[in-house]
Amino acid sequence: MDENWATSLHCEGRTILKVSMSSHAVQSIGWTCLPFLCVLLLTQIAQSENLSFQHVSVIPMDSERVLTDQTVLIAGNRIVEIGPSNRIKIPSGTRNIEGRGSFLIPGLCDMHVHFALPALHPRYESLNRKWALELIANGVTTVRNMRGFPELLDFRREVDAGLIIGPHIYSTGPGNNSGGCAWPFDRRVDTVAVAHKAVSRDKADGFDAVKVFTGLNAAAYHSLAAEAHASGLAVYGHVPDAVGLEGVLDAHQDSIEHLSGYLYAINSTECENGQISPGGISTRDSRSYDASILRSIARKTQASGTWNCPTLVLLQTLGKRWQGLLHAWQAPGATPFLPWLWVLGKFNAAALRDERDELPHFARVVMSMLHEAGARVVVGTDADGTYVAHGSSIHQELYNLVSAGYSRYEALRAGTADAAELLRKQDEFGTVEAGKLANLILLQGNPLADIRNTGQRIGVVVQGHWHSQRDLEILVDSCDQVHNRRSWSCE
Ligand SMILES: [Zn+2]
Numbered sequence: 001m002d003e004n005w006a007t008s009l010h011c012e013g014r015t016i017l018k019v020s021m022s023s024h025a026v027q028s029i030g031w032t033c034l035p036f037l038c039v040l041l042l043t044q045i046a047q048s049e050n051l052s053f054q055h056v057s058v059i060p061m062d063s064e065r066v067l068t069d070q071t072v073l074i075a076g077n078r079i080v081e082i083g084p085s086n087r088i089k090i091p092s093g094t095r096n097i098e099g100r101g102s103f104l105i106p107g108l109c110d111m112h113v114h115f116a117l118p119a120l121h122p123r124y125e126s127l128n129r130k131w132a133l134e135l136i137a138n139g140v141t142t143v144r145n146m147r148g149f150p151e152l153l154d155f156r157r158e159v160d161a162g163l164i165i166g167p168h169i170y171s172t173g174p175g176n177n178s179g180g181c182a183w184p185f186d187r188r189v190d191t192v193a194v195a196h197k198a199v200s201r202d203k204a205d206g207f208d209a210v211k212v213f214t215g216l217n218a219a220a221y222h223s224l225a226a227e228a229h230a231s232g233l234a235v236y237g238h239v240p241d242a243v244g245l246e247g248v249l250d251a252h253q254d255s256i257e258h259l260s261g262y263l264y265a266i267n268s269t270e271c272e273n274g275q276i277s278p279g280g281i282s283t284r285d286s287r288s289y290d291a292s293i294l295r296s297i298a299r300k301t302q303a304s305g306t307w308n309c310p311t312l313v314l315l316q317t318l319g320k321r322w323q324g325l326l327h328a329w330q331a332p333g334a335t336p337f338l339p340w341l342w343v344l345g346k347f348n349a350a351a352l353r354d355e356r357d358e359l360p361h362f363a364r365v366v367m368s369m370l371h372e373a374g375a376r377v378v379v380g381t382d383a384d385g386t387y388v389a390h391g392s393s394i395h396q397e398l399y400n401l402v403s404a405g406y407s408r409y410e411a412l413r414a415g416t417a418d419a420a421e422l423l424r425k426q427d428e429f430g431t432v433e434a435g436k437l438a439n440l441i442l443l444q445g446n447p448l449a450d451i452r453n454t455g456q457r458i459g460v461v462v463q464g465h466w467h468s469q470r471d472l473e474i475l476v477d478s479c480d481q482v483h484n485r486r487s488w489s490c491e
Helices: 023-029 031-046 124-137 148-161 191-207 217-228 245-252 262-266 270-274 289-302 312-318 323-332 337-344 350-374 395-401 408-414 417-422 451-455 469-485
Strands: 004-011 014-022 050-058 068-074 078-084 094-098 101-104 108-113 140-145 168-177 209-212 232-238 255-257 306-311 441-444 457-462 466-468
Touching: 023 108, 094 101, 108 124, 108 395, 108 417, 124 148, 124 457, 124 469, 148 168, 148 191, 168 191, 168 232, 191 209, 191 217, 209 217, 217 232, 232 270, 245 289, 289 350, 312 395, 395 408, 395 451, 441 451, 441 466, 457 469, 466 469
Parallel strands: 050 094, 050 101, 108 140, 140 168, 168 209, 209 232, 232 255, 255 306
Antiparallel strands: 004 014, 050 068, 068 078, 101 441, 441 457, 457 466
């Protein structure tokens, strides 16, 4: 007998979507696709309505202020008007969200994430969709993917077309590295000629930036950086050992990841004796820094205009990597980065012990020096599905910045308006202002009073589409169920 399969999605107590089909149709589509089919239909339904928030407290993030009792009008994917609720008239046919007692902030921006390469595993395409949904469910409406691959550009187009719920993705091209340090899926760049080709390729493919890695030789690095800037691409990544921090600052590298390079700069013996950890960060004797040298480097960082994306939440996990390796390898959602790290000998027990003991301490020192110097910082997590989760980790990173001495406003700005500035898109998003993209989070509490309130969400607006937190969590749960059933782990 041909039984029918049926499901429905509910929004604020109403059934807003019913899907039913024959078991034959279910088999031919495949269970994995069903949640995404629902997402697709839900997204299309949402496209037809304009949106308003009434009596809401707006935290615009253009300065440290809260505007109370505001009405925010959204048409299409843009904010069109903001003003006191007693002055703004809501057009008929607009879907109104009651905002009394709640706070509207810009969507969060995670400036260091990784999506999985579908070429490496057949399940990675659905894994990427799951991660994209988890990012939105955590209020992350913009990400910077830090190692590009061709399928990502198609994925980005599908997200932007509303076919997949996910954040807008900015992305570097593939990683560029020299010699034997290259990861299996990165590009080996040893010469100026190859560097030239790499930049041309990234530009032609449509990536936003060039990724530089720890092992690049000086000639290849300088060629990559100069050609990228000349073609309008940004340069993001690690500090190559052969170039050093000062060389990278002189080249106006646009962002430095994981505070890489800061330790080398203050302790020259590290250059000769230090061991390279998975993140390319040497950690030996990090307590023996010279504060005056570090202070002058922080001032130079500020003067160069180079941003830091410290990924403190990643640095906190490094010490746990050794113990967690086998467990993580077997866990649902593990990626092939782990086996590759093992093969490349990147896991070193002594280095990992040092990281656990030294790195969080040193990171706090560097962050306080950068803060004191007024150097620019953005929020990034290095979420890659192994140790750092997509979405939820951004709330920990915001908390980490506050713990490192940043004010709650400064931390939230690093995760919103400052990220837009790093991406040179400050006219497009990052603040709650008329004309900006309608990427917003409705919160139960004021994050300027307690940064942990970014974890208390009522809903998220993505490109003008409202998703209640309840609906997002239902979708995430259904993704989890489907994904785990077809997991490639030790079943
Ligand atoms: Zn990374």
